[in-house]
Amino acid sequence: MTSRRAKIEIIYDMLRAIHEKGGTIKPTHLLYKSNLSHKKMTLYVNNLVSNGMIKISLIGDNKMFAITEKGIKYLADYKKIKEFSDSFGL
C-alpha cells in the first residue's frame, strides 16, 4: 500500500508535469499526470494560480496551464522543501 502524497508532493508532481511538457499543458493532460480527481485538481490549480506558480493562458480556443518563474523556482528548490518538511515533521 502506498502512502498518501503530501501537499508539497502533489504540487511538485503537477509542476513537473507542466515543465516536462515544455512549460504548458492541457487541463486533461494535467488531470491524467497529477493522478487526482477533477475536483481536487481544480482546488490545486486555483491554489497554484493564486500563488503565482502557474497561469492560465488561451491558445486559440484551448485553455492551457503554463508554469511561471515562481513555479520553476519551486521545482528547483523542491528537494530543500521536502528535506525541511521531513526533518521538522511538517
Added chain:
Amino acid sequence: MVQLLVGPEWFYGLDTLFETFSIIVSFLVGVLAYKIYKLTSQKKYLNFCTAFLMIAAALSFKIISNFVVFYKTVEKTFYGLFTVTYTHSFDFINLASLYLFRVMFLIAFLIILINIYGIKDKKIISLIVFLSIVSIFFSNFTYLLFHLILALVIGFISFHYFKNYSSKKRRTALLVMLSFLAIFLSQLMFIFYVYQTGFYVLAETFQLLGFLFLLLAYVLISRK
C-alpha cells in the same frame, strides 16, 4: 529582591557566547523557514519561521539580563544546598528583559508544539498558551515552573521528532530529534541548578549542543 540565574564565576561571559551562537542558528533556521513559506505559501512554514525568530529574540533578551547579573550582582546567600544570588538594584528594563525572554521562549516552543501536533482548535490553543503564561507569572516558584513547563513542552516535541525519525529514517530528522532532546535535557539541568550552580554550566552546554545539532541539520538541508 529578584532571584537571578547565574553560574560559576569562571563561566561568566561564556554563557553569552553560547547564547549568541544559538541566536545565529535560530535566525538561520527562521530565515530558511520563511524562504520555504514564500515558495509554498503554507502557513505552517510561516509559523515555524515565527517560532525560530522568537527563540532568537528571546535569547537576545536573556543576554541582556545576563549582563545585568554580571555587572550588578551584589549578594550571594547560601541556604544549605541552595545558593541564591540577589541584586538590590534590578531596574525595570532588566526585569522586563528577563520576563520577555521567558514569555517569548515559551511561546516559541508552544508554536512548534502546536504546529507539529496539528492542533487547529483556536480555543485549545488559547487555553494552552494562557495556562502556560499565567503559571509562570503568578507563581511563587516562577523560575522552577518556567523550566518545568518548558521541559514538558520540549519533551513532547522531542517525542514527536523521535517518531518522525523512526518513520523517515533521514539523517536530518535524526539531527532535529537530537537537537530538541538536548534542549529538553538542558531544561532539566536548569531545574537542578537551584541545588547546585554547576548544573547551570551543564544546562548551557546541553543547550549549545542542541543548537549545534540544529545547525548541522540546517547545513544539510540548505545544501540540497
